[in-house]
Amino acid sequence: MRQTIPTITTTGSSIQPPRARTGGCGPSSGRSSVDRSATRGSGVRPFLTSAGRKPDEASPRQGPRIHHTLFLAVTGIIKGLLRAGIPMGPMILLTVRGRKSGKPRTTPVDLFERDGRSFLVSTHRQESSNWVRNLRAAGEGVLTRGWSRRAITVVELPSDIAGQVLKEVLGPRLAAPMGGFVLRRTFPVPPDAPLEDFVGAARSHPVFELVSPGTGGLTRPPSSGIRS
Numbered sequence: 001m002r003q004t005i006p007t008i009t010t011t012g013s014s015i016q017p018p019r020a021r022t023g024g025c026g027p028s029s030g031r032s033s034v035d036r037s038a039t040r041g042s043g044v045r046p047f048l049t050s051a052g053r054k055p056d057e058a059s060p061r062q063g064p065r066i067h068h069t070l071f072l073a074v075t076g077i078i079k080g081l082l083r084a085g086i087p088m089g090p091m092i093l094l095t096v097r098g099r100k101s102g103k104p105r106t107t108p109v110d111l112f113e114r115d116g117r118s119f120l121v122s123t124h125r126q127e128s129s130n131w132v133r134n135l136r137a138a139g140e141g142v143l144t145r146g147w148s149r150r151a152i153t154v155v156e157l158p159s160d161i162a163g164q165v166l167k168e169v170l171g172p173r174l175a176a177p178m179g180g181f182v183l184r185r186t187f188p189v190p191p192d193a194p195l196e197d198f199v200g201a202a203r204s205h206p207v208f209e210l211v212s213p214g215t216g217g218l219t220r221p222p223s224s225g226i227r228s
Contacts, residue, residue: 081120092145105131118172120207121166121208123186123205155211165202166201174189188201
């Protein structure tokens with residue numbers, strides 16, 4: 001609320017406060033200097049921007065933007081290393097046709113092998129990842145690392161089978177002090193958690209099995225023996 005500056009009364013006369021200089025176009029130019037001086041020490045709400053923030057106050061959207069920018073930078077570095085053929089654990093490049101644009105999209109993904117079966121696991125960005133949605137729509141893609149190139153066909157596993165894959169493939173990595181450092185921050189399930197916890201996680205961390213073209217995929221859980 002705008003405050004009214006009181007009139008100062010002396011004996012036999014009334015002294016009016018000086019008028020603020022208008023200097024600009026319209027009445028708002030002079031009002032600014034009076035309002036700001038009147039609000040000092042009065043508890044009146046300070047000047048705010050049009051968005052309702054102090055001029056030097058950071059936007060609440062800046063945090064996610066910074067996180068996204070950092071993610072893109074790190075992803076770019078990883079893609080460059082994988083294109084050069086540098087091993088980075090289970091990571092490999094997946095190229096898949098965009099479900100909307102139809103253009104090829106390439107991103108690093110995690111490929112795990114177990115008992116002769118291969119799985120692409122959404123370990124870090126969950127089911128909202130563009131590569132997950134694109135792969136669901138296309139059902140096929142290309143894996144590359146260095147000069148190695150492999151065309152693939154995939155099926156998405158149901159959550160009960162995917163949960164078993166997650167437990168047996170990711171469990172040992174989650175327990176590793178160094179190897180599971182990053183994984184533990186994006187996959188919130190303890191390595192010794194019961195199977196039902198991994199089944200629940202599979203609903204937001206999809207698992208795709210690589211299959212031969214023309215087959216419907218395998219729906220049995222993996223057996224012992226891990227390779228990645």
